[in-house]
Amino acid sequence: MANNKSSAFIDNLPKIYGMYTGGFLVFVLLMAILEQMGVSADTIGILFVAFTIVIYAGIGWLSRTMAVDAYYVAGRQVPAVFNGMATAADWMSGASFVAMAGGIYFGGHGYLAFVVGWTGGYILVASLMAPYLRKFGCYTVPDFIGTRYGGNLPRFLGVIVLAVASFTYVTAQINATGTIAARALQIPFEVGVWFGLLGILLCSMLGGMRAVTWTQVAQYIVLIIAYLVPVFWMSNKQGFGLIPQFVYGDAVQRITELEAMWGLGTLPAVSGAAGGLSALSKPFAAASDSAMDSWKFVTLVACMMLGTASLPHILMRYFTTPSVRAARQSVAWSLMFIFLLYFTAPALATFTKLQILDPELATGIIGKSIADVQALEWIQKWHNVGFLQIIDANADGILQLNEFFMRGDIVVLATPEIAGLPYVISGLVAAGGMAAAMSTADGLLLAIANALSHDLYYKIIDPQAETKKRLLVARILLLAIGAAGAFVASLKLTSILGAVAWAFDFACSGLFFPIVLGIWWKRANRQGAIAGMVGGFVAGSLYLYWVAPAFLNNTPWLGIDHLRFGMIGMPVSLVLMVVVSLMTPEPDAETQAMVDEIRVPSGDTVLGSSH
């Protein structure tokens, strides 16, 4: 009975989300009409954020469940394309949405290592991990580690690494929801953080993975519309081209000319700007020819990619598909949906930069008189909230490249205003940023709470617990971890990006080789996995402590700074795992047969559908 009802729902998914998308566009249109009728920008911002959160909460409520496999793996019936959208929302965080284009704006080619690293990892997920973990039939990543290597210790270590990596990441996301909620709803940041958490929990508390899946699909639709519409509109309004992503090559070249014209790199650094604000100092397109810079690029790419393939909140999305084949297809769709945003970010960064630097465009501000620039509406607005600053260092009344300071986030947040688009677009962008941060926070919180409730509580502490009690514990843990995350976020300990990159490094240091070798190397055994997890994780963490500016702040060894500490953790993990495995007896025949079994797509999962 319940099955019939849910399969009718699955069959109707394209229709349901089609109507949802149409409804959202109608809402945007309605807001545009309200704006024309004179409703204030603040009210429109509040309506955008509030309306979308109410929708997500509604989906969360409709997806409530008391079944174990629905709570942990959405009943394993999420079609590949929809799981791809959910994964893309799970993946693209507040940082991807708000900060990535700004990072490219300031960092140029060097920053693009993040764009490469955060896409290519999916090749590893598809070819090495997802289909095999799906066949295994686990609920969580430590569930695989615990069963494959046997015993409670590997499972427990898996939970520890998962919790550290995901918790580092989730505080940054709750921080982002707090920032956006605070700005859109005009409440203090500390209140905004708790408000954001409330929204996140409404989506996940009652329905676990099932609820998170269907809200994430809804959030993907909002975030991708909110990212693409302003960029297309800006590009067409300013005459940059119909499809901006395919035509910004000349703009990149023009920026290189303008950088030379404005004396980038020859101007002295101006001091006195507020924290978090910077002036342009790096060339946009040029790549350095030093081997050290190439090395730094590829090491960052490597850490982000192998981290992608080890982050449990991503891997667990592929446990929800109906088949092994669908899990593989779903990875490809995930990357496709992520690609839509990631290949737009460099185009957005380029056009924003061109609009600011080019004196031949009406929007150009460099080289203009400072009095004129300060009279611009968007400059005033973002200056008032501390996002940009102008310091006339040489007192000539003309704005130079080294005298204009801003926060990277402005590139996404202020695009509509720089290009003179209506306010409704700014409201849309706020809703998109909120969707991006909430969907990632949801996935992360659920990954941590599920590992603690399934692996720590049920598998290790109380294997006799009945279903009702297990699901109650899972929800209490979700609440507790969410509260802890919001508390840490309200302390504002790290910058958003630092924390996001660290999560990838923690994950790849502790989990990459134990998962991959568990599938691809039958000889990998319990002792090896323990050594690999502990060694990689501890070595990486100690190095982070040694090198991070926030801690001991030593000079990085071989250019491996705090963003790349996975380069220390991963080799240690690999070597220890292989050496210790070879020094100790091979796994028993039963375990080896299990590994053979996960390599074959057909047949039943290794673990039962309810375990």
Add this chain to the structure above:
Amino acid sequence: MIDISKREEHWRRTKGLMIVTLTIWFIFSFVVHWFAHGLNSVTFFGWPLGFYMAAQGSEIVFVLTLFWFVKAQDKIDRDCGLAEED
């Protein structure tokens, strides 16, 4: 009972596909970007090529590779009689 030789063939071909896929991955993740400075002297539809590969080129290759990989693995599963029933 599944034929053992079919299983062996399946795993051999699966490993082969994995190696090809990861070779493409390695080239477009690392090799290309190592030489970004040199590639930038080439212009590709207006872009300096090194910048283009990092901003868009590698990402397009990743997406195409993945859809190709999915098809190729499906074929291996079917050929060996180990595909899931629909």
